[in-house]
Amino acid sequence: MTPKAATTSLDRREFIQSASALMAAGLTGFSPSTRSNVPTTSSLASIRVKNVESNFEREPLNPYRFKGSAITESWQTASMLESESGVRKVGLCTQGVLWSDATVFAAHSERVGNALMYAITDRALHLMKGNSFTDPVSLLDDLLPEVYAYAKKITGNPDLRKTFALNALVSVDNAAWLLFAQENKLTCFDDMIPAKYRPGLSYRHDKVASIPSFSVGTTADKIKAAADEGYFIMKLKTGSSGTQAEMLEKDIAFLTAVHKAIGRYETPYTKSGKIPYYFDANGRYEKKDTLLRFLDHAKKIGAFDQIAVIEEPFDERNEEFVGQLGVRIAADESAHTDKDAAIRIEQGYSAIAVKAIAKTLSMTMKITQLAYEKGVPCFCADLTVNPILVDWNKNVAARLPPFPGVTTGLQETNGHQYFKNWEKLMTYHPKAGASWTKTQKGVYPTDASFYTESGGILLPSPHYDQLFG
Secondary structure, eight states: OOOOHHHHHHHHHHHHHHTHHHHTTOOOOOOOOOOOSSTTGGGSOOEEEEEEEEEEEEEEEEEEEETTEEEEEEEEEEEEEEETTSOEEEEEEEOOHHHHOHHHHHHSOHHHHHHHHHHHHHHHHHHHTTOEESOHHHHHHHHHHHHHHHHHHHHTOTTOOHHHHHHHTHHHHHHHHHHHHHHTTOOSHHHHSOGGGSGGGOOOOSEEEEEOEEOTTOOHHHHHHHHHHTOOOEEEEOOOSSSHHHHHHHHHHHHHHHHHHHTTOBOTTBSSSBOOEEEEOTTOBOOHHHHHHHHHHHHHTTOGGGEEEEEOOBOTTOOOOOTTSSSOEEESTTOOSHHHHHHHHHTTOOEEEEOTTTSOHHHHHHHHHHHHHHTOOEEEOOOSOOHHHHHHHHHHHTTSOOOTTBSSEEEEOOHHHHBTTHHHHHTTSTTTTOGGGSOBTTEEEOOHHHHHTGGGTTSOOHHHHGGGO
16 A cells, blocks of 8 residues: 555654664765766756755565565655756655665664665765756766765665665666756757767667566466466576575476476567576575586576576675676676676676666666677666656666567566556556556567657656655
8 A cells, every 4th residue: 555645754754763863874065076977068057956855655565585585565765856946856766675785684674674775865865955966977976985885884784785875876866867857958868868878778679578577486387377478588586595405406496397387488579489588596596506507407408598697696795707607697786886897797797687776877877888888788677666667767778789689678577566556656657558658468669659758757747746745
């Protein structure tokens, strides 16, 4: 049940009371630089932030199991930026505590973990108040070091993963992009992309695959039912709970069941004509040898050639070279920034799952451009985000160069599977009902109207705007 505005305000007051001690741990003020990644810097508006505010809503989930745990609710945070010229914009974020740093999730209740991330968002907004920026990418470069330091302080975790801070910055970054667009009279997503990052986001797919995600423990029958509906690529969570031996046994049994259920299905969207397998172990494999045993079983049952990608099999501290496993290994949460992505590429990672809705659009532009220059394909992964954020991600997925062996753009989107109130959330989308908001036989049609209207992301959402009066 989506809380009404009054309930949301109560939740926020309740949180601020309980977290007041943490909020007192504030750092020094924010001093933005004047640099810009946009060649036409002189023609861009200098945007001074006059007012800021934040709010959130709690959304119940059907339990989503991964990383040996599960999430049962999702906080939708909203950040409001008002410029000195009177323009107000609201950016959105779906928080992913378990995904972004499992140690924070394990150390606190689910609610407190979300509260900590929300505190970081609120801190970032107050760093911006009274300061100016020219473009959002440079703004993120200025904010991230201080916000990350603050995040480590209030979580009490000196080894906090940088993705935790980036996730907290998504709504702030989105609001900054919306403000940037209006202040500079930019009316579509393509015009918003700084010239430096356009090569990596210059393709135009007419379809984007809608990739559902199946948590650990899902039965093969459910996956077969999705294939029968037209979904041709699905994210399959491995890394089952238990010891490494128990995990491997369960994962092998799962692979066998999946291949038996859908291995012979055909699709027009792959060059092989077969359904590709997309596995995500979320760092659960401790050794390369364990993964090799999983791959050996795939070869034994004839499934190996259908594995399109295996995402994050190892913990990010595992620096083993993965370029000789015979399958494409993708980095996701370990590629926090473009610098981290560059290191992963050197370690043999040959794909990157990008998340404009989890690591900010600004950082995603930097990562996609790096990957483009290195010849490493990208695809968009989800964070079980709300429908508006689905289209922020879709704007990226539709413009990424084609993924090897696949003829559509690729975007994981699993909100319809896990949000209990998904249909209600859909009504908050400013273009609810548009053809490109609906999966049609496994794909989103990204036709001319999608590009003309930028998936609706530049339009206001009355529901989220009313959170700020």
